[in-house]
Amino acid sequence: MEATALEELLREHPDDVDAWRAYGDSLRERGDARGTLIELERRRAHAVDAAEGKELTDEIALLVAEHQESWDAELPSGVTVEARRHGFATKVAVEWSDEAPALIEEALRGRFVTALRIRPGDDPEGEEWGHDEEHYDENGPLTPPPIEADALATLRLGRIVALDLSYFRIGDPGAEALSAAASGGRIETLDLRYCAIGDAGLTALAASPNFAAVRRLRLQCNAVTGEGARSLGGFRHLTELDLRYNPIGEDGADALLAAPFIGSLTRLLLYRDDVSAAGVKKLASAPQLPTALRSYWRSV
Known part of the structure; x- marks a missing residue:
């Protein structure tokens, strides 16, 4: 399935684990570190013991620290992220102003943004x-x-x-x-x-x-x-x-x-x-x- 089709599927069914895994494979092929994040989080969910879970948690934290700023930069300036999934913004916030409607329209084009807060x-x-x-x-x-x-x-x-x-x-x-x-x-x-x-x-x-x-x-x-x-x-x-x-x-x-x-x-x-x-x-x-x-x- 093409990446865009997977994105539409995941917007409608965000808990589809198999679709996320397939999407992660697609991201890794394109050099997007979020593909690695999806795989690491999947492995952590199935960790056999606490030690393995901690090791994966530490690896995830390092990956997120390195890339989160660039991931969030995909959103327009003035938009803040309130919730994420696999590194992607899922809930965003915008302060109300004369420019807010246009900013909201742009923010909602985010791949997996399905929740909005207007402050x-x-x-x-x-x-x-x-x-x-x-x-x-x-x-x-x-x-x-x-x-x-x-x-x-x-x-x-x-x-x-x-x-x-x-x-x-x-x-x-x-x-x-x-x-x-x-x-x-x-x-x-x-x-x-x-x-x-x-x-x-x-x-x-x-x-x-x-x-x-x-x-x-x-x-x-x-x-x-x-x-x-x-x-x-x-x-x-x-x-x-x-x-x-x-x-x-x-x-x-x-x-x-x-x-x-x-x-x-x-x-x-x-x-x-x-x-x-x-x-x-x-x-x-x-x-x-x-x-x-x-x-x-x-x-x-």
Whole structure:
């Protein structure tokens, strides 16, 4: 199989060990040290004892130290690598700015880049917003004005399966813009923690076909209420949902129990104060909630 065909196969099936081995052979033929790295990591995974494993680990470390800088240089300047596999970038990060959309488009051409994080750029509050008690009142987290992010609508995200905007305060306008970003409906993991998103923004995302495949959704510490929780039914394939620090109340608990994904959830992260005492009772007795999750609410 040609190298380009193997690359496409591995983008879709990144755990295919045989395909990686074949790709490693191709890389070695072209003098790419990542071919050697793939073979060394395969041998380490099958090491017969600790001594052999340590020897291979040391050899891998030397190889990576020698070549990692040149491997990462394949990405455009201004892009940082957050995760790698066999020396190749798999998750990249870009700071938001006027130039970010073009930079993101270039970064996503990376051979095995399937995850993107967009970081807030010149944000005086930074990642600390939402952690201090002064950023809360009796209704939950306070949210400062959102960062201008209308250009999110211009992004083309069809090559990724995971999108991370955590701590990027896009607010409802940004979420509505993001809902228009072209993704081909491939994104399975969407991280929107501390993004200052409320009901309108969440409703726009849930209704967008670009995010119809989302299975893991993180919404911790936004401004979602029971009304917004009712829109979550648009994410029909959810298996993991983090709604902590959102005042969804009893209405929100009702909305979750009526959602099409409720029986498929393996993780549901909420606190008692998020759903109220009445909401806890409903979750604890709901037959449609998987047994393990229902048992958790019985103990709250």
